Every structure is written in structure tokens, then in C-alpha cells.
Amino acid sequence: NNTSLPFIKKNGLFKCLHKSTRLYLNKIDKFFYINIDNYEGQENIIDTKISRTKESLVSSFVNPFQNEEFVIHQDYGIGIYKGLVLLKTNSNEEEFIQIEYLNNELLYVPIRQAYLLSKYQTSLINDIRLDSLSSTKWKIKKHKAEKKAKDHAAELLDIESRRSIASTEQLIAPKESYDKFCNDFPYIPTNDQLNCINDILKDLSLIKPMNRVICGDVGFGKTEIAMRASFVCVESNKQ
Structure with a gap:
């Protein structure tokens, strides 16, 4: 009752x-x-x-x-x-x-x-x-945040889908001039640097736009990697 x-x-x-x-x-x-x-x-x-x-x-x-x-x-x-x-x-x-x-x-x-x-x-x-x-305020805020996250994810998927079908010009520097440029660096590249350099050179040689990030602490040689990539671009008349 x-x-x-x-x-x-x-x-x-x-x-x-x-x-x-x-x-x-x-x-x-x-x-x-x-x-x-x-x-x-x-x-x-x-x-x-x-x-x-x-x-x-x-x-x-x-x-x-x-x-x-x-x-x-x-x-x-x-x-x-x-x-x-x-x-x-x-x-x-x-x-x-x-x-x-x-x-x-x-x-x-x-x-x-x-x-x-x-x-x-x-x-x-x-x-x-x-x-x-x-109160239901937290649920409302959480719902709005989830919606924004989904919208952002949809935007990223759209960008990636368009990038996957896009094409670009292959960038390949002459081997002789590239080797001469690399020989002017005062330090011998580490194995990790060499792996990054080779991956970047491969990316630049493809018709698919590059999508790569190089991470490392200060003083671990990111600039030396970027300079090699920049040289390839300049030799291909690109900025």
C-alpha cells in the first residue's frame, strides 16, 4: 500500500x-x-x-x-x-x-x-x-561534448578520405647532389635518424601526399632530418 x-x-x-x-x-x-x-x-x-x-x-x-x-x-x-x-x-x-x-x-x-x-x-x-x-546538467554537458567529439571525428575522416584519393608530384633529388649535401653535416646520423630519413625520402617519392610527424627531444637530430627533406624539395623546385 x-x-x-x-x-x-x-x-x-x-x-x-x-x-x-x-x-x-x-x-x-x-x-x-x-x-x-x-x-x-x-x-x-x-x-x-x-x-x-x-x-x-x-x-x-x-x-x-x-x-x-x-x-x-x-x-x-x-x-x-x-x-x-x-x-x-x-x-x-x-x-x-x-x-x-x-x-x-x-x-x-x-x-x-x-x-x-x-x-x-x-x-x-x-x-x-x-x-x-x-541534476541533469552534467548529462547535458556530457552529451554536448560527445556530439562535438563525433563532429570532430567526422571532420577528420572526411579530410583523410579526401587525402587518400589525392595525388601529388613525386619529389626525388639527384643522388650525387644529395650525397654531397649530406656529407657536409658534421655528425654521423644515428640508426633512428637514418630510419626517419629513409621513410621521409620514400614518402616524398610517392604520388600520395605525405602524412608524417617526426618527434624527438631537443638535441636528438630532428633538424638534420628536416634539412635533408628540405634539400629534396628545393632540388625539385618546391618550397
């Missing part, structure tokens, strides 16, 4: 949800959250006693977060990391990551689902606004 309390069964345990407690389970029942300002115990139907987890109890979890730093949950948005806690439900104990959201709402994420969390990387600390567990 209308006066009975709703129950949800999970793993042999009964968790009580009552409209006055602001205690919720998410759609797929992976974790629950509670508004600590409005919570009123339901006569030990669920034991919400929380104790700080000792370091020895979480030896299998490498914690990348620091207390009071901002984190992002994939499904719930920006919150504040409050540490690791033990939730005691009847005779069972499980370790959770505690995240605080707007209006003191708390989210408890099982250690096994820590992959859903990441650090919030930003230099604008004063401009950070916490998300609310009871």
Missing part, C-alpha cells in the same frame, strides 16, 4: 529507500549516494556507519587522488575527493571512494570502479563549479 517502504534486493541484502532520506541507487545499482543533511536512519534497516579506511586495508589500490582535490566521475561530473571509507552493511564491509558533490551530496564508488574517476585538470581553480547528483 502507499504507506509501505520500497525495498531493493541485492546480493542477499535489503536496502531501504525512503523519500525523506534522499538515499538513492543508480539505474544499474552499482553504487548509492545520500544527502547527509537530510538523512534520517531507518531503525538499522541499513547500517550506514562509516569508518576511515586504514592504509593496510587498501594495499591493492594505488590511490592517484589527494584529499580535497577535484575529480570527475564519468556519469556524475565534477566533485571533491574526500578519501577512502569502509561502508558497513550488516556483516559485510566494502571499501569505497567518497566523492562530495553540490549541497553536501555524497557518492560512494567501489574501489573496483575507480576507473570511472579521473583528476580534474585545470588552472582555473576558483571557477570550478561542483555538479549535483540530483
